Amino acid sequence: MIPVNEPLLDGNEKIYLNECIESGWISSDGAFVERFERAMANYVGRKHAIAVANGSAALDIAAAALQLGPDDEVIIPTHTIISCASAIVRTGARLRLVDSSPDTWNMDVTQIEAAITSRTRAIMPVHTFGLPVDMAPVLALAKKHGIAVIEDAAQAIGQTYDGRQCGSFGDISCFSFYANKHIATGEGGMILCDDDALAARARSLRNLCFKPERRFVHEELGWNYRMSSLQAAVGLAQFEKLDAHIARKRQLGQRYETLLRGVRGLELAPVACPYADNIYWVFGLILDDSLPIDADQARSMLADAGVSARPFFWPMHEQPVFLKQGLFDGEHYPVAERMSRRGLYLPSGLALTEAQQDKAVAAVRNMLATFL
Incomplete structure (x- = not known):
């Protein structure tokens, strides 16, 4: 049986994993997480990168970092993975759907404006199957109506839109490093953004919202969505290829x-x-x-x-x-x-x-x- 996907692990994966094992740094601490984050941020052209446990975790954190809630609406394509929808539904916000374009198999951006209401807080373009969403109209509408863009670039690592890296357009952008992605860590994901406060909030949410001054005192509920050093080691080796x-x-x-x-x-x-x-x-x-x-x-x-x-x-x-x-x-x-x-x-x-x-x-x- 020919598998639908088989990753290629022929770079420095074993070398970097051995470094983790020999150093004892196999959790979310250690150098590889930061090195992987820095590599992705530089490649995509973003100020901040926050490594997380998987792509769904990235979407959960993105929605929470934007403080979406029951009074809000978010526009997403109906044709997407359920992670995109569940991240929004769990905040209590309402989903507004748009259809796909038969020409690109991505969301039909011509339908977005009709879905915008006074409650719309964000648009989530999802790049699927190999072509990017037409981002210029999305960004123009977001600017016109003062709403955020949550960009799902999980399937578009290395893809560009008019020469600019996918993942560089959203107020907050999400990647996945599942085994079938261009960078495969088995599981794993990443959040990218340029806003300092948004990045700090995302980092806190991925780490149980520990307070820096009092670690086990919490004012907000977060998740243990950290990426391990082992995942990051594989991710860095994959990034190099x-x-x-x-x-x-x-x-x-x-x-x-x-x-x-x-x-x-x-x-x-x-x-x-x-x-x-x-x-x-x-x-x-x-x-x-x-x-x-x-x-x-x-x-x-x-x-x-x-x-x-x-x-x-x-x-x-x-x-x-x-x-x-x-x-x-x-x-x-x-x-x-x-x-x-x-x-x-x-x-x-x-x-x-x-x-x-x-x-x-x-x-x-x-x-x-x-x-x-």
């Missing part, structure tokens, strides 16, 4: 695109948009409506051929956990609904070989031949 990882991802994506271009029954991942070329975090495709199968059935057929595939996100407005709370009743977002039912992505890990890629392509072609 980031340019090579991005080049490899683009090579894999472009090869998939060449091998599957023109195949009937498929809508392939967009190659580019006016402000960026696809970084191919994963290689996604959408099944044509004429096919009598959905993404789940396609994945089952591919699995029978020894190829793992993963579905696209399920929309927030159709999540049972939110429907049970009375959220999004009667709301429909047709582009996201189609993507969730007919979208999947092929094995896209950095360790993928050309032979494995050829096998995945053959499996897709054979599957389609059953119906076309």
